[in-house]
Amino acid sequence: MARRPCPECWRRRSPTPDDVLPSGQIVLTIRAALARIGRPLPAFDLALRRYWEANHPGEPLEEYLRRGGLGSRFGQAMPQQMQSALADVAQALMLPGTIGSVVGQVTGALVGALRERRQTVRALAGCARLADLLEAEPDLHALSFYPHLLAWELARLPEGKRVVPVVLLDTFEDIDDRTRRDLERLIQRAVWLLPNAFWVITGRSRLQWADPALQGQLDYTGPAAWPGLVHTALPAARTSAQPGTARQVLIGDFSPEDCDDYLARRLTRGGQPLISEPVRQVITARSHGLPLYLDLSVARFLELSRSGRTPQPSDFDHDFPALVARTLTDLTPDERHVLRSVSLLDAFDVPLATRAASLAHEGPALRLTERPFVREDSFGLWPFHLHGLIRSAVRNADDTTDDRWSERDWQQAAQRAFTTLGDQHRNAPGPVGLEVLRPACGGARDPRGRYVSVAYTATLPALVPPTAGDDATAARWWPLDAPPDLAFDHADILTAAAGFAFPEPAEGGD
Numbered sequence: 001m002a003r004r005p006c007p008e009c010w011r012r013r014s015p016t017p018d019d020v021l022p023s024g025q026i027v028l029t030i031r032a033a034l035a036r037i038g039r040p041l042p043a044f045d046l047a048l049r050r051y052w053e054a055n056h057p058g059e060p061l062e063e064y065l066r067r068g069g070l071g072s073r074f075g076q077a078m079p080q081q082m083q084s085a086l087a088d089v090a091q092a093l094m095l096p097g098t099i100g101s102v103v104g105q106v107t108g109a110l111v112g113a114l115r116e117r118r119q120t121v122r123a124l125a126g127c128a129r130l131a132d133l134l135e136a137e138p139d140l141h142a143l144s145f146y147p148h149l150l151a152w153e154l155a156r157l158p159e160g161k162r163v164v165p166v167v168l169l170d171t172f173e174d175i176d177d178r179t180r181r182d183l184e185r186l187i188q189r190a191v192w193l194l195p196n197a198f199w200v201i202t203g204r205s206r207l208q209w210a211d212p213a214l215q216g217q218l219d220y221t222g223p224a225a226w227p228g229l230v231h232t233a234l235p236a237a238r239t240s241a242q243p244g245t246a247r248q249v250l251i252g253d254f255s256p257e258d259c260d261d262y263l264a265r266r267l268t269r270g271g272q273p274l275i276s277e278p279v280r281q282v283i284t285a286r287s288h289g290l291p292l293y294l295d296l297s298v299a300r301f302l303e304l305s306r307s308g309r310t311p312q313p314s315d316f317d318h319d320f321p322a323l324v325a326r327t328l329t330d331l332t333p334d335e336r337h338v339l340r341s342v343s344l345l346d347a348f349d350v351p352l353a354t355r356a357a358s359l360a361h362e363g364p365a366l367r368l369t370e371r372p373f374v375r376e377d378s379f380g381l382w383p384f385h386l387h388g389l390i391r392s393a394v395r396n397a398d399d400t401t402d403d404r405w406s407e408r409d410w411q412q413a414a415q416r417a418f419t420t421l422g423d424q425h426r427n428a429p430g431p432v433g434l435e436v437l438r439p440a441c442g443g444a445r446d447p448r449g450r451y452v453s454v455a456y457t458a459t460l461p462a463l464v465p466p467t468a469g470d471d472a473t474a475a476r477w478w479p480l481d482a483p484p485d486l487a488f489d490h491a492d493i494l495t496a497a498a499g500f501a502f503p504e505p506a507e508g509g510d
Helices: 008-012 022-037 042-055 061-067 070-074 077-092 108-120 130-135 147-155 182-193 256-266 277-287 291-306 320-329 333-342 350-356 363-369 388-396 407-426 490-501
Strands: 166-169 198-201 374-376 384-386 435-440 453-457
Touching: 022 042, 022 077, 022 147, 022 166, 022 182, 042 061, 042 077, 042 130, 042 147, 061 077, 130 147, 147 182, 256 277, 256 291, 277 291, 291 320, 291 388, 320 388, 333 350, 333 363, 333 384, 333 388, 333 407, 350 363, 350 407, 363 374, 384 388, 453 490
Parallel strands: 166 198
Antiparallel strands: 374 384, 435 453
16 A cells, blocks of 8 residues: 655755655555565566666665665565566676676666567566666656556566555645646556556545546546546535446545535536625635535525525525524425424434424425435435434524424424334334334433434344444443443433333232
């Protein structure tokens, strides 16, 4: 696995021949890691030795590897393998009087001999570009093409030695801004020329390599070159629900550039953004890169536009809870009831949401599920869910609507949700012995906010090793009479479960 160093130092000054830029560091690190396969990579090793001696005269490669930590991570096998490869090639080319010196220096005579008699060296047969790369000026530009030699070497490894290097490029947004792409161009070239490695590129900005507009700034652009990175008309703020359809996966938050890009192309007319630049700037600043905030802002922009108003920057100059509170005012009264009800639940379906909100028809719940802040998992028992931030904000929002809920309203919604869950459980197949115990829905049961939990009891034929899930880091069985310290009202729930499973015998009974 190869990591690149932070490139800030390369922005402060111009690189000198003695520097190894991050693009070269990537190549060196991959080669050092491949030393573990225990065999020379002669085509690449010849080119690397020539580059090194031209740009780092008097500095042994071994010393650089040691100073950079690569020697301790991957051992000293790489320099030894390189020397072995050079000696073998010189001997095979029958260069009298140069075998000893070739180990320490790639000479012009060797380059010429490779051009004329390459086929006599079995290890280099088939590497058509090797002589061209050896004859090229051994500068950073030439080094950026050496991954082609690594790819050729990897492709010809015998069956038992084949490997796939995993290369992680972290914080890729630090490579360059979106106006100067010189370093990005060199790194992209390495990715393109080494297709038999597995590249993982992470950063706060979306990779734009499939955008045809970058032709001339980068070597390889457009959808034909990078079909998995296709620059769609709308950059996705959510991971695609279709597995295998995208090679870019959103893990964290957007960069400011991607926030503005998303907002500019989320709503368009005639190819022009509907959300003005001043409004986009305010939303971007307030969002802190959170895609959910962007989705809510777009929804609010649409509601304001439909009401006949022209959205202004001040309409979005709010933090996340305030934005959720204003989103509530944009919903119909029935939709607000549904949203408050499902904010008590980790997940829900339309019938559960409808009954929890005490509505006679499912239309409001269906409309709510079409809102951008409702996520859907088609494989879930209850397919819809709200982001935790929205659930918390809805429960704690300073609701200024005329139909805001009282404490009793929240309790009744929780009881309706519990009753509906019980009905759904009784009408669906489940594990043998699984019983609904009771809901836990007191307003003060959890200091983090208002939550509803439903407790179940189950009878098992044997103790099955438990598996930790959600936010738990570990799981184990405990004796009923010696439980660990429990949070919130969990001790009361456990007591109720014990009484349910092992009821006291009736007075006068056996």
